[in-house]
Amino acid sequence: MKTPKLYAVIMAGGRGTRFWPLSRNSRPKQLLKIIGDTTMLQMTVDRLRKVKFVEDIYVVSGPDLAQIIGSEIDGISEENIIIEPSGKNTAPCIGLAAQHLLKRDPEPVMGVFPSDHLIVGHRPFSGALRIARDLAVSDHHLVTFGVVPSSPHTGYGYIQFDKQIELSEGKAFRVKTFAEKPTPRVAQRFLKSGDFLWNSGMFVWRAVSFMDAMEHLMPEHFRVLVEIGDTIGKRNYLSTLNDKWSFLSPESLDYGILEHAENICVVQAEFEWSDVASWNSYYDVLSRNGDGNVVRGDGIIVEGKGNLIYSTDKLTAVVGLDNVAVVNTPDATLVVSRDRAEEIKKVVDLLKKEGRDELL
């Protein structure tokens, strides 16, 4: 029997407001070159292109970003950009992509990937993908990827694993539960217990398995997505998509499917991974000097430890402060305590409220 083909679907519709002021509506985090010389999305595409058994790569994004993605990202042709008319969270996004794959191939395996995570280690990444594909094909599993926690991180979701699945190489487990971002105390307990992994937000399954789960758990969404799928390649596709999509309620993959589905397993990742979700986790993945300071761009740090300066603009000096992130862009400067980096959303919300769209 021929192994079904694996298609990569990159979800690139996010805004990444936690990277404000560097990230903006027109230039969200996945389109920033914050690590190395290429954008996070380009790094994701390149990573998947290097995996030999990935048949093709699709990117799902909003109408406003489709053009810039098409013109700036190497290795993405326009027909591989799937446009979601508006953000409806992850479940509808993945369902739409599944419909497209099913139009192209009756038996596709789909890998779902965030567009803006950092992964270090090609071989373990490729190896984990192969294991996941085989599990998805052989046992119709919905496969997740879990990272062995190195700290009681409170910014990640956790996967509690159960019985190990017998494999010739690598490690995979049945999933017992998904746990949302824990409190520091709960995170300590997770870490100590040894049977929790970080949820990396990447998934592999047969498109048919996913749609089956959706039919069972989100029947209304299923019905609409199949209706949309029926028009793919036809003249009424766009009008149908725009019409029907607007009525879909937003739903996350986790709430909508994963937390209720049977037959979920987790492949233990051997690669290094970070979601680089905030300036603080960005700081965490960079190499620091002896005082724990990081300077990107023109910066001076005097009498301070554990600071991050990221300046695309001009000289930035930090004096007598510890554990602060300073981000300097041509039209806005952010100064934030690293351990409060999540709260910059409040600044973005305030700017929205004040109608200062030029800064969003």
Added chain:
Amino acid sequence: MKTPKLYAVIMAGGRGTRFWPLSRNSRPKQLLKIIGDTTMLQMTVDRLRKVKFVEDIYVVSGPDLAQIIGSEIDGISEENIIIEPSGKNTAPCIGLAAQHLLKRDPEPVMGVFPSDHLIVGHRPFSGALRIARDLAVSDHHLVTFGVVPSSPHTGYGYIQFDKQIELSEGKAFRVKTFAEKPTPRVAQRFLKSGDFLWNSGMFVWRAVSFMDAMEHLMPEHFRVLVEIGDTIGKRNYLSTLNDKWSFLSPESLDYGILEHAENICVVQAEFEWSDVASWNSYYDVLSRNGDGNVVRGDGIIVEGKGNLIYSTDKLTAVVGLDNVAVVNTPDATLVVSRDRAEEIKKVVDLLKKEGRDELL
């Protein structure tokens, strides 16, 4: 007997590096509009012009600042700008001014004023000046002004006073000692003792009294300054000044004269005063909102207390931090813990060392 005339001498040669990045070599603190709509120097000039018995106002400054002072400061004519060829600290500066006054008037009283301090209260200021002038004239006192301490400030010099001098109005004392910037513990003791005042850095004396003290305590400086003084109004003034001035050793008024002179008294100031010497003391003189935050320019503070944002440039957001000062100018950004504000000198020194003159 006719009361001798009081001439105000404003010392405007300082660099005010502690106000970097707003202050620069070409635009030192006294030329900044940090409080209100006029420069600190203009405020000083205006304050003195409002005092009826001030006969005329002189400004002493370096050659590089003379032009901008002449062109930008209202109420200063070019002949009232005394140029010191280079910075030699306060004692030679005041000696040079004394020589100029003695050429104009055989019996001048001189008031010496910093160019960049904040004083609130015209009547008490004017009243203190009158008392000082009378003490300087009647008893040939060297008169200082002391401010009743409201806190154990470690950034000010202190004056310990002795026996009160009998006056019809106001308060003045003989001076016992001058104390340099104290440690926090010593400052607490000074405050508690009740016989210490902050040294405001303003002085009044007969020019002759000052030169007499200099002749006694700094004879070499005295000799050179008299030689320079002899050429004032003559064709060889500038060449003599430039020649002789370069050989003078720098000396502060405090070390050179005040700490050793007899016949020093202090007038107790009833006006509000601050030397506004750093971003921290700048913060102290501003009015704060309920969280103790101050925003000048375009700024947002979220989840933080006791912060200062001063932006001449662009939106500046502070998140999750307390007691931080952020100063944003078009070509440099400073982020400093308010209680470490003195240490920004280290940044300026580093920039000097790196030859980044455009930022100095």
